[in-house]
Amino acid sequence: MAASNRIPSRFDRGSIHDCRAIARTGIAVLACCMMICNAGCVTYLANFINVIRGNDNPAEFDELKEKKVAVVASTESGFDADASGILMSRHVHALLARNVKKVEMINSEEVDRIINDQPSGDRDMSVIGRRLGADYVILVDLENLRLRDGQTLYKGRCNATVTAYKVSEGERPVFRKILPEFVYPQSGAPVTDFDEATFQRVYLSELAMRVARIFYPFDPSIDVAKDAAISSIDAFR
Secondary structure (H helix, E strand, C coil): CCCCCCHHHHHHHHHHHHHHHHHHHHHHHHHHCCCCCHHHHHHHHHHHHHHHHHCCCCCCCCCCCCCCCEEEEEEECECCCCHHHHHHHHHHHHHHHHCCCCCCCCCHHHHHHHHHHCCCCCCHHHHHHHHHHEEEEEEEEEEEEEEEECEEEEEECCCCCCCCHHHHHCCCCCEEEEEEEEEEEEEECCCCCCCCCHHHHHHHHHHHHHHHHHHHCCCCCCHHHHHHCCHHHHHHH
């Protein structure tokens, strides 16, 4: 009798039975996973994906790395001419120095000196940048800045425009972004709990963060945490 390579039929029946059992088990597991996801585990899956890919939003303008940069702030009073402008330029300067890779920030006092030497009303950032030896000048224009909502609440409001000038390309900007009105905190804060100078400092530091992170990656979940924490008066102290 010729030799046969066929496996005995009894084993065939057992193998088929085992495969069917495995398939049924797999379907059950899949169904359970679907039910769990429908119950709310989609959030956990999304968080897992975020861990893999990272949570940071990318920089909108990422050309400041390894460059020499000056920051200028402008209000209705002029360039760095009042406390709000000075605070804004200092905050943005510090944030860029901390978060942009190998950036060289030009000393704020030197920026002030060059601006004061400019003719009144002259907004040519390329001239200012050349005198400072900068690669880029970042201009932050603040408009309609208000710190109070009536007589009893602090609530900051401001419109800001952020413009980047590449000095080698002259006075025409290479980037511009108009930020929506920034209101902070949304619920306001009682004027009896701290003085206006303290609130001004805190409000402008928050606005400066929105400005500076145009130029480096950031985690957007930070905003959610801060909005939740701001209801506490201690956040201002």
